[in-house]
Amino acid sequence: MKWTRYPADVLPAWVAEMDFDLAEPIKDAVREAIGIGDCGYPNALGLGDAYGAFAGERFGWIPDPRHVFATPDVMTGIVEVIHEVTPHGSGIVINPPVYPPFFYRLQMSGRRVVEAPLRRDAGGRYHLDPAAVDAALAGDGVAAYLLCSPHNPTGRVWSPDDLAAVAEICARRGVFLLVDEIHAPLALPGATHVPFLSLDLDPAVWELRRRTFTFTSASKGWNIPGLKCGLAVAGHDEDARVLAKRWEALLASHIGVVATEAAFRQGGPWLDAVLGQLDENRGLLAKLLASHLPGVGYVPPEASFLAWLDCRDLGLADPAGTFLDAGRVALSPGGDFGEQGRAFVRLNMGTSPALLEEIVRRMGAAVQSVS
Ligand SMILES: Cc1ncc(COP(=O)(O)O)c(C=O)c1O
Numbered sequence: 001m002k003w004t005r006y007p008a009d010v011l012p013a014w015v016a017e018m019d020f021d022l023a024e025p026i027k028d029a030v031r032e033a034i035g036i037g038d039c040g041y042p043n044a045l046g047l048g049d050a051y052g053a054f055a056g057e058r059f060g061w062i063p064d065p066r067h068v069f070a071t072p073d074v075m076t077g078i079v080e081v082i083h084e085v086t087p088h089g090s091g092i093v094i095n096p097p098v099y100p101p102f103f104y105r106l107q108m109s110g111r112r113v114v115e116a117p118l119r120r121d122a123g124g125r126y127h128l129d130p131a132a133v134d135a136a137l138a139g140d141g142v143a144a145y146l147l148c149s150p151h152n153p154t155g156r157v158w159s160p161d162d163l164a165a166v167a168e169i170c171a172r173r174g175v176f177l178l179v180d181e182i183h184a185p186l187a188l189p190g191a192t193h194v195p196f197l198s199l200d201l202d203p204a205v206w207e208l209r210r211r212t213f214t215f216t217s218a219s220k221g222w223n224i225p226g227l228k229c230g231l232a233v234a235g236h237d238e239d240a241r242v243l244a245k246r247w248e249a250l251l252a253s254h255i256g257v258v259a260t261e262a263a264f265r266q267g268g269p270w271l272d273a274v275l276g277q278l279d280e281n282r283g284l285l286a287k288l289l290a291s292h293l294p295g296v297g298y299v300p301p302e303a304s305f306l307a308w309l310d311c312r313d314l315g316l317a318d319p320a321g322t323f324l325d326a327g328r329v330a331l332s333p334g335g336d337f338g339e340q341g342r343a344f345v346r347l348n349m350g351t352s353p354a355l356l357e358e359i360v361r362r363m364g365a366a367v368q369s370v371s
Pocket of ligand 1: 073182219225
């Protein structure tokens with residue numbers, strides 16, 4: 001999608017795909033399956049152990065494999081759970097600016113989006129606002145909270161204290177909690193991702209686990225979103241029954257399951273190389289912006305390959321449109337992430353330093369050409 005959506009002279013830096021070659025263990029596993037004609041329905045029974053091996057090593061936490069379920073992708077997992085546990089017309093709280101499908105997939109599912117915006121400090125850093133979340137969850141007919149952790153597009157990795165505050169509020173309000181941890185494998189040096197279900201919850205709020213589902217995937221970390229496999233992790237046996245009941249709607253692609261198991265079991269060295277490159281790229285981006293676009297605000301992400309750029313001081317009505325038309329570079333328009341993102345753009349830096357430099361050079365030239 002990334003390289004074919006726009007004309008050939010447009011440099012794409014929008015959708016969340018990286019430009020890195022596929023990890024060898026994933027190629028081998030997929031080749032082997034195809035080689036023996038193994039293209040039937042999936043058997044995902046090994047996924048829980050494969051994910052546990054990865055999560056144990058990276059996060060010091062091993063979920064009960066009986067609580068881990070395959071999904072076709074993260075958003076389908078979220079929407080199926082929402083369908084099962086919340087009534088039609090109920091409100092779901094999200095924290096804009098946030099991943100655009102959080103808005104439209106919930107709306108398409110007949111649910112109301114209730115906004116509890118992140119708070120932006122003077123330095124441009126975003127924070128969860130517990131008072132706003134609490135107020136939003138107190139609204140009439142609000143049934144669930146969908147938290148993005150790490151957060152797209154701001155790149156924030158939430159602390160154990162942030163997550164404990166979320167747990168306290170959700171327990172008190174009696175709502176369901178869904179946590180999208182798709183970017184977790186990509187926590188960058190200096191940040192520690194804490195899986196929500198690994199939290200040592202206060203006994204007073206422990207029962208929240210009965211209403212908590214988390215979602216993750218190898219699709220961002222290992223760049224395989226087209227293979228269609230995500231994971232849902234139930235917080236409790238009761239949640240596991242919800243996921244088991246929806247099994248037919250949650251069938252992943254068999255090749256996706258094969259690739260995902262290979263990623264979690266054997267993809268560590270490849271992932272480490274990517275994390276090193278992204279760490280370099282986020283620093284390089286700061287330097288490139290300082291020289292080509294000094295008016296743009298940027299706080300380097302703590303996770304993943306997405307940079308959230310504050311273009312308000314450029315004085316452009318539609319920054320992403322200007323970068324596309326005048327610079328031939330495709331970025332994600334900030335307004336897609338909610339009203340709060342207007343005049344921001346999201347830049348995908350999951351590419352080579354050379355292309356990153358060309359992207360920012362073109363953005364700078366675009367601004368020059370219209371001013
Ligand atoms: C926060 C978040 N959730 C979900 C997705 C989509 O994942 P999937 O393709 O598994 O539905 C993305 C993709 O970029 C994302 O950033």
